[in-house]
Amino acid sequence: MNRRLVTICITGFIIAPLVGIFPETFTLNPRIVETLGTTLLMIVAVTALNHLIGYAAGKAIAFQTGRFIQIAELLISLPLFLPVLLLSFGLYLTWIRLGLADQFLGVLLVLLLPTLPYTVRLYTNGFQALGEQLLEQTVLVEANRWKRFFFLVGPLLRPTLQSVTLLVTVITLSQYALVVLIGGGVVRMLALEVFPLYSGNAADAAKEATIWLIGLPLVIHVGQVGFFSLWIRIVRRLLDGRKN
């Protein structure tokens, strides 16, 4: 099969489900709009936590060996093997005791369950692709660790950073059961408003909600592509401006 045919097939599979999702009239559903603030805040917080934990864990798993690392890797991968709902119910009982149930923080922490395993895997692969020697070269070239990240490691890890942000955004947006269970309807996110519309008869409202579900990750992705391009442009300009 030639490459063009494969591309057409894959594109077809992606586009086919989207045909017919555009509503005839687009009215900003106030119930959906009200949840956008919390949803965006949650995406930012979950993404930030994923980057922080994933960076450290992925680097350790990529370059270090030993029983502790193996155990940590297994624990982090556990949500991939066990049903997330099962783990969430266990957490729900703990959250009630800790007073985190029905709280933004409680939902934020539980959303790490379905996202972190993928994030750590992406970071591990990203670091392995760069290789230990390239990272050691960054250490030899730049003394300050913040400058090192800004000038070198960040731009080198660009594909990983972008993938993690996009993946976490999509997973966070589409979690219904976890948000209902831990948030108890108090923490209102987009999925909470969207899923009842799907199961109801309001087709246009459901279609409008779908636009939000597709649009938000798209906007975030386009935004981050622009952000990384600007980042690298600034790095290169600063280096060009250095004496010599």
Next chain:
Amino acid sequence: MDVRINKVTKRFGKTTVLQDIELTIASGQCVALVGPSGSGKTTLLRLIAGLEKVSDGTIHFGTKDVTKRVPNKRGVTMLFQRPLLFPHLNVGQNIRLGMKGNEEHGVAKWLERVGLAGREADFVHQLSGGEQQRASLARALAGEPDFLLLDEPFSSLDLPRRRELRTLIRRLTEQQGVTTLLVTHDREEAMAMADYVYVMQAGRIIEQGRPVALSEASPFFGDGLELGGTWQPLSEIELVLRPTNQVSERVTITKELIQYGVRFYEIERASGERLVVQTTERFAEAMTVYVVRKEA
């Protein structure tokens, strides 16, 4: 800057990979660390660079104990097997990264010195493997380091590029007065580049000496060097003798021999003294040669 390694031991868990290593490199000298794979050469190099922690012993750069210093506070730079240039930056930006801003030579000058003049704006993927390694060398030396560590930097290159690069490295480190430590399992490389060679095996230094002396005595160098081979009488040229770097004098070359890809000459000085010298450079006026031994 002198480098002294005092009774350095490295353990990974219960496994000892380096045991009581004692090694000295005089300022401006090029020392080779040779030995079979798994003998601990690269581990020792990483300890010196600060990329691994020493289990026992000390490392001194000049009078300073750098055993516990982080890599970028040691004044060392390292050339790895792969060029390891940063692909989001162009060649000029890669070199600028290694500079502090108060260096004598700028990026353009460095590119000229490594034979990449006019390639400043090129990206890494636009360079060949040999060109990438030369750009990497420029980055390593542009920051005017005291100490250059070479971890088999020629292994990914073909033979002509390999010879070209090691000649370049030796010329540039000599011009800058940079102390150099080369790790290799290639005896030709050790012969061609080093003033002094340490042979390692199973985490210990088992032999040391000048390259030619070792090549005649050490099992690592195989058959040894036959200096009584096919000698060719040559004309009178000007030579720069090492390690007395500044001395430039007119001598008579009486014989020539090529072995392990290295040129050996027997020369006669004006004083009548006869020396055996080596070089990787092609026969030319004012070439740099290394004194191997004095003849009786």
